[in-house]
Amino acid sequence: MSRTDAILKRLLKLHPKLIDLSLDRIEKLLGKIGHPEDHLPPVIHVAGTNGKGSTIAYLRAFLEASGKKVHVMTSPHLVRFNERIRLAGKLVSSRKLNLALEFCEAANGGDPTTFFEITTAAAFKLFAEVKADYLLLETGMGGTFDASNVVKHPLGVIITPVDYDHQAFLGNTVAEIAVSKAGILKRGAKAVFARQRDDGRDVLVRRAAKLGITPLIMGEDFDGRAEDGRLVYQDEHGLLDLPPPALAGPHQFENAAVAIAAARHFDLPVTEADIARGLRGVDWPARLMPVHGTLLQMLPEGSELWLDGGHNAHGAAALALALKEMGEKRHLPLVLIMGLMNTRKPADFLAPFAHMNEKVFALTIPGEPNAHSAATIAAEGRGAGFDVVESKSILNALADAAALDHPMRVVFAGSLYLAGHVLHQNGTPPR
Known part of the structure; x- marks a missing residue:
């Protein structure tokens, strides 16, 4: 067993449940380690049922094509836990990961903190210590009480399609699940919504309105489609004729369009050429x-x-x-x-x-x-x-x-x- 695996095995035993949605425990732990969540680069926070990781992969590809350094947090991993944390473009080394995990383990002092909470705290510590231009942050489950939702002032928020999943934790209807996802919306942060079912859309739009946010909504304010083997994207600023995404499947045209909308709506420093390069070079394993x-x-x-x-x-x-x-x-x-x-x-x-x-x-x-x-x-x-x-x-x-x-x-x-x-x-x- 590797040192990383041994640490992770210990962390899994801290809380009797794998999932226990709350912000109290992680906020307490973050306070013990100096509140790294307050010292992050500009954050783009992403929630939704499907398409979160792909949308983040596109945004990362666009930003890196423009020469920017990008932190990323996603879950779960496929083979090694290191895959969840990317520091300035590179997977975290086992040495840095182990030190961060052990630091948080010691600070936690045996408190019943969930595995996702303590590993998220370790990720935030790393993101605060290593310089980057942006952090692309994926929720683990839901939104309101997800451990990632301690970020107070994200640059922007993306909500990918909301559908049925994790009903035991998030609710039995799409509307109930959407309430949880909408919890990552923050006053002053711009928002982009993927194409939604009507019941989910209504919840998201109402929550945005309460926070003074006018979201950009796919199918209303922007759209993207496959046309003659190309990706055609259109919003109020005009039409882009782009290469098809390197990720397979018609749903990837929609994911890519959401990422393009976010790049433009959040005023990210990417050009049309950067987007085209990103679409050609995007990589996100195990998605068709x-x-x-x-x-x-x-x-x-x-x-x-x-x-x-x-x-x-x-x-x-x-x-x-x-x-x-x-x-x-x-x-x-x-x-x-x-x-x-x-x-x-x-x-x-x-x-x-x-x-x-x-x-x-x-x-x-x-x-x-x-x-x-x-x-x-x-x-x-x-x-x-x-x-x-x-x-x-x-x-x-x-x-x-x-x-x-x-x-x-x-x-x-x-x-x-x-x-x-x-x-x-x-x-x-x-x-």
Whole structure:
């Protein structure tokens, strides 16, 4: 076990619950370590159900194309915890990470602080110590009581599409979930909203109005679409004809458009050329990502292997649409290899793939006690009318797929935790 893993293991034991939404504990800890949250570079705070990480990846790409240094905090990680914290463009070194974590652990003094809270405090400490031009900050869950929501005066706020997820913590309706997401809005900070369901949009707009904010809303104040293989973006300032985003899937045109709107609305120092370079060079692992190398070699010649970390019904719908478009360009039989955490319903995740003539292999996500078993996924999937087979491991699932003995499009889906194991198995961790 590495030193980092040993520290993280200790931190997981501080609080009896993995999730306990509140700001009291992190505010107390931040006070003990000198309030680093008050000494950050300009912050762009991002909440939403899906698309947060991709939107941040685009903004980072635009800013770095303009020569700016950018801090980033995202979660969860795929292979190594270091992936959650990027300092001035580079993943945090294990040495710096360990020192920050141990400093916060000592300051915490054994108090029942959650894992996300104490690791967020460590991230803020690092962000305050290392010089950068901007911090792109992703919420962990929700907004109002998310540990990241201690930032009092963000430069700007982005809310990506709000949909059903984490209902046990955020509410049973989209409107209730939107109330939580809207909690990151701050008086004096500009805001950009992705395209929203009507019930979520109304909540967000009402909250913005109470704070004196006039948000920029996708579909009303700006829009972006694929046209002749290009990204066409338009707002009140005019039209941009841009290269398509390097990330695959039609939903990425929308994510990119939200990032472009934010760059323009927040007056970030990026030009149209910077945006174009950023779109071409953007990188965000496990978001409809082609997989090459060892694992692809297990499949019949002519096959494709893809990896997507979408883990809820909204993400599944985006993935299904992207795969449908792929099928129109090059038809291959679809094979889904899926694992899910037990906070999601297998039948709901599979529903968008109905009538796509897919074969489904179910996995238990390795090392995740809160994952659905392969047997549960298979049973619920079959109950919903899908042809689902249990597999013992990632390699077994690929071997089972290969036994079909024809070229195919194989897609790992259902969980970022599963995606991390796939990347580790393939020997291609994020950098």
